Amino acid sequence: MDANEIMVIAMFISFIALLFTGIPVAWVLGGIGIIFAFIGQFADNNLDTITGLDYTTLGLVVNRLWKIMDNWILVALPMFIFMGIMLDKSGVAEKLMKSMQELFGRVRGGLAVTVTAIGIILAASTGIIGASVVLLAVMSLPAMTKQGYAMPLALGTIASAGTLGILIPPSIMLVIMADQLGLSVGDLFMGAVFPGLMLGGMYIAYILTYGFLKPEAAPIPADAKPVNMTTVINVLKAVLPTVLLIFVVLGSIFAGVATPTEASGVGALGATLLAMYNRRFNFKVLKEVMAGTMNTTAYIFAIFIGATCFALVLRELGGDELIESFLTGLPFGPYGIIFFILGIIFLLGFFLDWIEITLIILPLLAPVISALGLDINGYGVVDNPELVWFVMLVAMALQTSFLTPPVGFALFYLKGVCPPNVKLTDIYKGVIPFIILQLIALLVLVFWPQLVLWLPANAYS
Amino acid sequence: KNVLLKTPIAFGSHLPALGTPIVWVADQLKLVSDGSLKMKVYEPGKLVSPKEILGAVSSGKVNSGYATAGYWQGKMPAAALFSAVPFGPEAGEYMAWMYYGNGLKLYQEMYDSNGYNVKVIPCAIISPETSGWFKKPIEKPEDLKGLNMRFFGLGASVMEKLGVSTTQLPGGEIFGALEKGAIDASEFSQPAIDQRLGFQKIVKYNYFPGWHQQATIFELLVNKDTWGKMSKGQQAIVENTCKASMTNAIAEGEAMQFPVMQKAKESGVEIRYWNDEMLNTFRSAWDEVAAEKSAADPFFKKVWDDMSEFRKGYDLWESNAFLPRTR
Amino acid sequence: MTENESLPSVPLSDMIDRFIQRIGVTVAWCYVLLVLVIILQVILRKGFSNGLVALEELQWHLYAIGVMFGLSYAQTTNSHIRVDLFYSHFRAKTKHIIEILGILILVLPFVVIIFLHSLDFFYESYRINESSESPSGLPYLWAMKGVIPVTFGLLGLAVLSRLYRDVVLLFRGE
Ligand code: NA
Numbered sequence: 004m005d006a007n008e009i010m011v012i013a014m015f016i017s018f019i020a021l022l023f024t025g026i027p028v029a030w031v032l033g034g035i036g037i038i039f040a041f042i043g044q045f046a047d048n049n050l051d052t053i054t055g056l057d058y059t060t061l062g063l064v065v066n067r068l069w070k071i072m073d074n075w076i077l078v079a080l081p082m083f084i085f086m087g088i089m090l091d092k093s094g095v096a097e098k099l100m101k102s103m104q105e106l107f108g109r110v111r112g113g114l115a116v117t118v119t120a121i122g123i124i125l126a127a128s129t130g131i132i133g134a135s136v137v138l139l140a141v142m143s144l145p146a147m148t149k150q151g152y153a154m155p156l157a158l159g160t161i162a163s164a165g166t167l168g169i170l171i172p173p174s175i176m177l178v179i180m181a182d183q184l185g186l187s188v189g190d191l192f193m194g195a196v197f198p199g200l201m202l203g204g205m206y207i208a209y210i211l212t213y214g215f216l217k218p219e220a221a222p223i224p225a226d227a228k229p230v231n232m233t234t235v236i237n238v239l240k241a242v243l244p245t246v247l248l249i250f251v252v253l254g255s256i257f258a259g260v261a262t263p264t265e266a267s268g269v270g271a272l273g274a275t276l277l278a279m280y281n282r283r284f285n286f287k288v289l290k291e292v293m294a295g296t297m298n299t300t301a302y303i304f305a306i307f308i309g310a311t312c313f314a315l316v317l318r319e320l321g322g323d324e325l326i327e328s329f330l331t332g333l334p335f336g337p338y339g340i341i342f343f344i345l346g347i348i349f350l351l352g353f354f355l356d357w358i359e360i361t362l363i364i365l366p367l368l369a370p371v372i373s374a375l376g377l378d379i380n381g382y383g384v385v386d387n388p389e390l391v392w393f394v395m396l397v398a399m400a401l402q403t404s405f406l407t408p409p410v411g412f413a414l415f416y417l418k419g420v421c422p423p424n425v426k427l428t429d430i431y432k433g434v435i436p437f438i439i440l441q442l443i444a445l446l447v448l449v450f451w452p453q454l455v456l457w458l459p460a461n462a463y464s
Numbered sequence: 465k466n467v468l469l470k471t472p473i474a475f476g477s478h479l480p481a482l483g484t485p486i487v488w489v490a491d492q493l494k495l496v497s498d499g500s501l502k503m504k505v506y507e508p509g510k511l512v513s514p515k516e517i518l519g520a521v522s523s524g525k526v527n528s529g530y531a532t533a534g535y536w537q538g539k540m541p542a543a544a545l546f547s548a549v550p551f552g553p554e555a556g557e558y559m560a561w562m563y564y565g566n567g568l569k570l571y572q573e574m575y576d577s578n579g580y581n582v583k584v585i586p587c588a589i590i591s592p593e594t595s596g597w598f599k600k601p602i603e604k605p606e607d608l609k610g611l612n613m614r615f616f617g618l619g620a621s622v623m624e625k626l627g628v629s630t631t632q633l634p635g636g637e638i639f640g641a642l643e644k645g646a647i648d649a650s651e652f653s654q655p656a657i658d659q660r661l662g663f664q665k666i667v668k669y670n671y672f673p674g675w676h677q678q679a680t681i682f683e684l685l686v687n688k689d690t691w692g693k694m695s696k697g698q699q700a701i702v703e704n705t706c707k708a709s710m711t712n713a714i715a716e717g718e719a720m721q722f723p724v725m726q727k728a729k730e731s732g733v734e735i736r737y738w739n740d741e742m743l744n745t746f747r748s749a750w751d752e753v754a755a756e757k758s759a760a761d762p763f764f765k766k767v768w769d770d771m772s773e774f775r776k777g778y779d780l781w782e783s784n785a786f787l788p789r790t791r
Numbered sequence: 792m793t794e795n796e797s798l799p800s801v802p803l804s805d806m807i808d809r810f811i812q813r814i815g816v817t818v819a820w821c822y823v824l825l826v827l828v829i830i831l832q833v834i835l836r837k838g839f840s841n842g843l844v845a846l847e848e849l850q851w852h853l854y855a856i857g858v859m860f861g862l863s864y865a866q867t868t869n870s871h872i873r874v875d876l877f878y879s880h881f882r883a884k885t886k887h888i889i890e891i892l893g894i895l896i897l898v899l900p901f902v903v904i905i906f907l908h909s910l911d912f913f914y915e916s917y918r919i920n921e922s923s924e925s926p927s928g929l930p931y932l933w934a935m936k937g938v939i940p941v942t943f944g945l946l947g948l949a950v951l952s953r954l955y956r957d958v959v960l961l962f963r964g965e
């Protein structure tokens with residue numbers, strides 16, 4: 004093992020070790036990047052390495068930081084956070100949740116099912132994970148707490164439903180994957196529709212089953228009234244503004260009035276108008292929303308910035324080649340290699356986020372997969388069907404990375420908006436069943452590629 | 465002394481003609497130099513994103529980079545003229561100006577006079593791009609009014625003059641925007657590359673000729689300190705490998721378009737050629753744009769005048785030497 | 792709203808934090824502006840078929856300003872995400888020591904190196920009066936690049952404030 008490889012492994016180990024000290028994740032990533040850059044420079048001078056790392060090279064971090072700023076796609080993130088916080092302050096969320104609660108009052112887990120359903124809708128509108136999780140949490144966590152849901156179930160439902168957006172199109176992750184592998188974005192979007200809906204369906208099935216088996220975890224509120232015509236009309240009245248808002252956001256995308264990025268701005272305005280309509284809007288509320296948006300957006304982007312420093316140094320040290328040469332040397336059969344790769348991605352997902360995995364690992368895997376000679380039926384229409392299918396497997400596996408501790412972004416976003424008495428460990432407990440569901444879904448996709456490929460093959464013909 | 469060129473690139477190495485040439489260069493450099501020169505290619509964004517390559521090479525954060533000068537228009541307006549020119553020269557004429565006219569000299573002068581510490585070497589050239597994908601046929605200039613179109617570079621100014629509102633979405637976002645109708649039309653690159661983005665699945669009218677990009681040059685930038693430390697022989701190897709790459713890239717680009725166009729046609733895409741009225745409209749709008757840019761930036765004017773002068777002379781040869789094209 | 796824990800008061804640090812927070816809440820108006828700019832762009836483009844590249848660019852300018860100034864703001868509200876698996880069980884003294892070491896070894900080197908390099912990055916852009924690479928885009932792109940040194944300067948200040956707070960609290964034994 005040469006010095007570079009030792010440094011790569013040392014980087015990962017020190018990252019994981021330092022995470023548990025409780026120093027902010029962003030600064031651990033950034034700081035380790037800097038330290039190992041200087042270790043690399045020392046190695047170049049004293050050992051026989053060519054890392055090329057030094058103070059000058061570290062300047063690339065600024066160029067990379069600039070690309071995070073100069074990114075039109077990410078504009079949607081603060082806008083959806085704005086929308087989420089404004090909806091929270093507007094009182095609309097309470098109304099919505101309360102009325103939904105009445106409607107589903109007599110169904111065990113009805114409120115959680117509602118959360119998942121709203122999660123699917125949000126996923127179909129943009130799929131900014133952070134924003135979906137934040138919005139769902141502020142809308143539903145107080146209601147679920149009040150209704151006496153088991154905390155793990157409530158938190159797991161929110162985190163998993165919010166994470167659906169990365170799979171259900173439109174999805175930033177699929178766009179980046181298509182770009183990395185030279186695949187059609189359209190094929191990937193279409194390919195993700197059934198897997199995404201399937202996963203959402205599995206969540207709902209799980210929640211209903213769980214509520215049936217363990218009634219105390221998803222209690223029916225004591226004051227649950229039977230559903231009659233008046234309830235339904237009241238519910239419709241209460242739901243209408245929010246549904247209208249979602250329709251405006253979704254509709255502006257599907258009607259072609261706005262791009263997904265712009266739809267986020269439309270949503271933010273819509274939420275503000277709703278607050279005005281409910282007479283909850285005033286200068287103080289606006290200031291709180293602005294400050295909240297700034298704070299939440301900032302701690303998410305701090306991690307982007309730290310991670311970009313870490314990834315730069317990792318690549319300069321040849322961390323990606325290390326992984327590639329290891330994979331190509333595996334002695335398993337085609338499906339063995341696929342399972343191995345998915346397993347690795349699942350494990351990496353514990354510590355890295357999808358951006359790093361998509362940018363570092365995925366390009367190394369594509370040639371490996373193409374070389375396996377798998378006979379995947381693309382109906383003669385889908386280009387590189389085996390890659391489209393494989394990307395969907397990776398996307399499904401990466402879903403888990405949002406939920407797996409210690410570094411799970413959905414968990415962090417959720418923690419950010421939870422009351423202080425909710426610990427990260429509570430959230431960890433809650434997401435375990437949902438991670439298992441994702442793994443089952445992954446297994447289904449491995450053995451049933453048509454679930455991915457049928458729609459892209461037939462959608463455009 | 466052995467040299468390792470760490471080379472971030474602006475286009476993924478899987479993209480034919482946009483990205484494949486530099487991989488070929490990396491392979492050849494090692495062979496031709498018997499290992500004394502190595503180039504390590506970094507995919508876009510891996511070390512540094514495409515738009516940051518010039519700054520990173522100039523400051524020595526990396527020692528080389530592969531991009532196209534059009535990316536530096538915001539820094540130096542004239543840069544666009546060294547990558548692709550609307551109604552500009554085809555590959556043969558472009559190379560004639562570059563190597564045997566003043567092109568290359570002006571190209572280097574642009575970087576020097578703007579204080580960039582880089583040596584520039586043209587390192588690939590590709591054949592025409594398509595003029596774009598449209599949802600409806602465009603028969604007359606009025607049909608353009610009110611269109612929302614993705615367009616990049618100097619051509620975007622031309623389209624804006626004609627009442628098109630342009631956006632500059634990155635490659636990966638175009639499909640979604642086009643499908644949802646947030647834009648009505650888009651240009652991106654050559655048929656073989658556009659096909660990978662899937663345009664043919666949702667938009668029917670593919671227009672030619674690509675008046676905005678008849679030929680596109682790609683550049684290898686090398687940090688001047690690194691360049692100075694290389695031996696004369698190593699420098700010649702880099703320059704000549706890049707020159708060979710120009711041949712390789714245009715050959716690859718010319719060979720791969722027609723099968724893709726044939727396939728698109730079979731799946732219902734209408735391949736159309738701009739009528740004379742449209743082409744004339746584009747051209748006169750471009751003339752206005754070129755005049756405005758020349759007035760605004762002295763170095764743009766210098767390059768533009770030199771290129772125009774060369775092309776005026778070349779016209780005598782061009783109009784007599786070649787057979788008319790059949791359609 | 793997302794203040795994870797409130798730390799005991801240390802006058803000098805409190806003053807610095809308040810100063811940074813005042814800047815933060817002022818800059819936060821950019822998010823309201825961003826909403827308005829997006830709406831304006833949508834209306835212009837769909838309503839009047841006249842979308843503007845300049846407005847598109849203004850969107851990410853506003854977003855970037857918000858994000859970058861937010862870094863120091865979130866530092867003063869102690870909102871940056873921590874893995875609290877063990878951290879939440881540590882004694883106050885242990886937390887202070889970890890915080891001090893973390894800032895000295897990890898955070899300050901990172902912030903200082905980015906700050907120094909960003910000065911150069913900004914100056915290079917200013918020197919050539921860089922504007923958008925899109926012909927109808929916004930001028931003075933260098934001003935946006937100047938946001939990096941300014942905001943990392945503020946972040947450095949916020950980090951030093953936190954360092955001072957933890958040192959004082961450590962010696963005070965709180
Ligand atoms: Na989505």
Ligand code: NA
Nearest residue numbers: 352353404410
């Ligand atoms: Na994870």
